[in-house]
Amino acid sequence: MVEARRQFRVLYRMFLTSVVDLDFLPNPGDIRKLAIQLIAMLSAFGLVVTVYELPRYSGSTLSPQQILIAAWGDQEFLIATTMTIAGLLAVLAWNAVLPTRQDALVLGPLPLHTRTVGLARIAASASTLGLSMAGLNAFTEISFPFVWIPPSGNALRSLAAYWLTMAAAGIFVFCALLAVQGVAALILTHRLFLRISAALQLASFLAILSVYFLKPPLANPQALTAPANQGLLAALPSFWFLGLFQQLNGSTHAAFGPLAARAVLALCAALLMAAATFALAYRRSLRRLVEEPDITPGDRVRPLARLTSFLVARIVPKPLERAILLFTARTIARSREHRLLLAAYGGLGLALALAYARGYLYGYAGNSWRHANVPFIAGSVVVLFFAVIGMRAVFSLPVAHASRWVFRLTAIHPPASYFAAVRKSLFVLATGPVWIGCAVLYLSIWPARTALEHLALLVVAGILLVEGALYKFRKIPFACSYLPGKANLHVRVYAFGILFLFLADSGSRLELWALYSPARFLPLFAAILAAAIWTRRRTARFAAAPGNRIQFEDLPPAEIFALDLRPDGAWLSDDAYVDAIDLRRR
Amino acid sequence: MLELRHVTKLYSGIPAVRDVSFTARPGEVTGYLGPNGSGKSTTLKMITGLIEPSGGEILFQGVPIGRDRIAHKQRLGYVPEEPHLYAHLTGLEYLEMVGQLRGIPEPRLAEKIEGFLRLLSLYPDRFVPISSYSKGMRQKVLLAAALLHNPEIVVLDEPFTGLDVGSALILRSLCQDLAAQGKIVLFSSHELDAVERICSHVVILHKGRVVASDSIEQLRASLELQTLEDIFSQFTVEQDTAAVAQAIAGFMRL
Numbered sequence: 001m002v003e004a005r006r007q008f009r010v011l012y013r014m015f016l017t018s019v020v021d022l023d024f025l026p027n028p029g030d031i032r033k034l035a036i037q038l039i040a041m042l043s044a045f046g047l048v049v050t051v052y053e054l055p056r057y058s059g060s061t062l063s064p065q066q067i068l069i070a071a072w073g074d075q076e077f078l079i080a081t082t083m084t085i086a087g088l089l090a091v092l093a094w095n096a097v098l099p100t101r102q103d104a105l106v107l108g109p110l111p112l113h114t115r116t117v118g119l120a121r122i123a124a125s126a127s128t129l130g131l132s133m134a135g136l137n138a139f140t141e142i143s144f145p146f147v148w149i150p151p152s153g154n155a156l157r158s159l160a161a162y163w164l165t166m167a168a169a170g171i172f173v174f175c176a177l178l179a180v181q182g183v184a185a186l187i188l189t190h191r192l193f194l195r196i197s198a199a200l201q202l203a204s205f206l207a208i209l210s211v212y213f214l215k216p217p218l219a220n221p222q223a224l225t226a227p228a229n230q231g232l233l234a235a236l237p238s239f240w241f242l243g244l245f246q247q248l249n250g251s252t253h254a255a256f257g258p259l260a261a262r263a264v265l266a267l268c269a270a271l272l273m274a275a276a277t278f279a280l281a282y283r284r285s286l287r288r289l290v291e292e293p294d295i296t297p298g299d300r301v302r303p304l305a306r307l308t309s310f311l312v313a314r315i316v317p318k319p320l321e322r323a324i325l326l327f328t329a330r331t332i333a334r335s336r337e338h339r340l341l342l343a344a345y346g347g348l349g350l351a352l353a354l355a356y357a358r359g360y361l362y363g364y365a366g367n368s369w370r371h372a373n374v375p376f377i378a379g380s381v382v383v384l385f386f387a388v389i390g391m392r393a394v395f396s397l398p399v400a401h402a403s404r405w406v407f408r409l410t411a412i413h414p415p416a417s418y419f420a421a422v423r424k425s426l427f428v429l430a431t432g433p434v435w436i437g438c439a440v441l442y443l444s445i446w447p448a449r450t451a452l453e454h455l456a457l458l459v460v461a462g463i464l465l466v467e468g469a470l471y472k473f474r475k476i477p478f479a480c481s482y483l484p485g486k487a488n489l490h491v492r493v494y495a496f497g498i499l500f501l502f503l504a505d506s507g508s509r510l511e512l513w514a515l516y517s518p519a520r521f522l523p524l525f526a527a528i529l530a531a532a533i534w535t536r537r538r539t540a541r542f543a544a545a546p547g548n549r550i551q552f553e554d555l556p557p558a559e560i561f562a563l564d565l566r567p568d569g570a571w572l573s574d575d576a577y578v579d580a581i582d583l584r585r586r
Numbered sequence: 587m588l589e590l591r592h593v594t595k596l597y598s599g600i601p602a603v604r605d606v607s608f609t610a611r612p613g614e615v616t617g618y619l620g621p622n623g624s625g626k627s628t629t630l631k632m633i634t635g636l637i638e639p640s641g642g643e644i645l646f647q648g649v650p651i652g653r654d655r656i657a658h659k660q661r662l663g664y665v666p667e668e669p670h671l672y673a674h675l676t677g678l679e680y681l682e683m684v685g686q687l688r689g690i691p692e693p694r695l696a697e698k699i700e701g702f703l704r705l706l707s708l709y710p711d712r713f714v715p716i717s718s719y720s721k722g723m724r725q726k727v728l729l730a731a732a733l734l735h736n737p738e739i740v741v742l743d744e745p746f747t748g749l750d751v752g753s754a755l756i757l758r759s760l761c762q763d764l765a766a767q768g769k770i771v772l773f774s775s776h777e778l779d780a781v782e783r784i785c786s787h788v789v790i791l792h793k794g795r796v797v798a799s800d801s802i803e804q805l806r807a808s809l810e811l812q813t814l815e816d817i818f819s820q821f822t823v824e825q826d827t828a829a830v831a832q833a834i835a836g837f838m839r840l
Binding site for chain 2: 319327330334406413
């Protein structure tokens, strides 16, 4: 018993560092840093909401009863945010819940009970979930419950109701996603599960974001009681838990009874399903992991695979470009870390695009969406932007770092050929799908001329983005070492994020203004085209610079490297940091 | 002719290879031997150009290999010590990628790959990811990737690791055939029996220095020893192996 506890503690600590599936973190110390940053970020969000919303209650001229009704929207927003964070965490921890092949091979021969290993995994995931929920609600829980006290209630009850609701909402989402994974692991063969699991993870991620950004504003007495909305309310969990909070807090409004009952029922069902499927799937997975491969073999005999090979050969006729493109596509398709990071960027882009489009969905955004409009224009630009920078960020993360020797030994072409291949890969994998998707969407909903004009601008904007993203990029995707933390990411993300959103919004307004007049459209198109051509030339000039090399080593900041404390020549001349290339001197 | 002249490699000031000189000739199989940590793999990596010497020169046909690295890479095939492969790719995908990176024309590449896969008994598993391959299968993929472009210099770092008896016998014959074609074959191995059978010339390394470099017959005659194992032990084994084994068994009982 004592031995099992000790084993549990050791395993718990180990699993805790791998709950969030980020293999590219350099050492366990970064996990702690990441955890602190995550909690700080969530707490900061809660603080902003509190500082922004709380004065509205204290300074309101409404009666206490009216204030309580007006608060429903904020309550639903906080519940939905908690559920979304719990859901995203469950998606991030997707691969850390069921045992991995490594677990099976490393822990399998050790004298451990499967139960101990499984419980340690669950405990690690639960701790992370609890910590995130606590961080997110750290400020809201000590403020809002005290202004949401109904006449029949008291502060303690309101506080307890708030905490119980948030915990229940978070646990519900986490368990529901765990159950989805467990059911899939149980009903599918191991190979099919491995293939489907990645798609399920991505679908869950997109579903969580879509629901959060697209759910209608129903948190008012009219909408909650309208018969037309009952079907929708039955499908939106954040409203069930709003009902639960209201019931626990002492509200007697008739609309909340059925919603609260649904919340309790759903929570119990999710808990039971998760416990049952997880226990069964855990044992099943452990056995199958040792017997079967991690990656499902592709079957090139299938017509679809043959068609893909045929198309790739036509689109990318040069062998070098084809090698880089296929390696890139296959790595993204099969490496869960890379896929997850790309999904995070894609999800953020999609979330912003959905937020733009939300007004049209519920009919309060004015003009018809069947004509060109700012939200739809901005949405496509945002998605394009995140696709390009997401793919570019993913390219920098290495895969099987020790295996890149093969690229170094086969680097027999001029570096510019490799950079051209990387550029083509970015076009095919990032901008291509966005262009095709936008073409289908806009040609089906907008007049042909307007759609074509917007698509023309989107193509040029895509070229501009790709060329800009690859300027000074000298790497073969996934084949260069990675030093995290070089860039001051937090500051840059916030600064560029705000700038980008401003540019996307004002640029879309400018485009809308230009779309209906050739006299306006042509100069705008010409200006963006000129910028794209200039960026293209700049990138091409840099790629063809005589001293340029493919970069296989990510290097420390220049001020450290400049000391050159390596007299043993550990770096190859090929690996020398070529930022020193100064085009102005050539 | 591949020639190493006074090649030295330091890691943070600590020598891994010191003043190594030897010549590997076309038509010969050169065995590069030494105990663990003696600097064999470091030397072979310097020959491939993966790491740069701290001192000395490596020449091919009298020209330093660093003068035209691209040309050197084009004429070189390398099987590394560790089977580092992109395990998320299938065996077929990996070989296709290497062939495309080396610029082998497509129809010829497909034909070559199929041939290699069939001859190395990998064809039935060509669509299976390398992560599921056994150690021997990975070694075969590495071997196929090294020979795909018909290199002039073949560098094999412990190529027998994980190979079954049949495959090891094929590899032995292959080394001799490649030498017979006029290629430079340089390989390191701990399989002294195999080295004795196929190498015309051996270089023995100990603590980063060359302690012997000659034909096996010459070494046997000059040292008056019967086997390569005896010669190797004479130069490199400093411990009483039986006493160490006894000490290990003693520690197990603690």
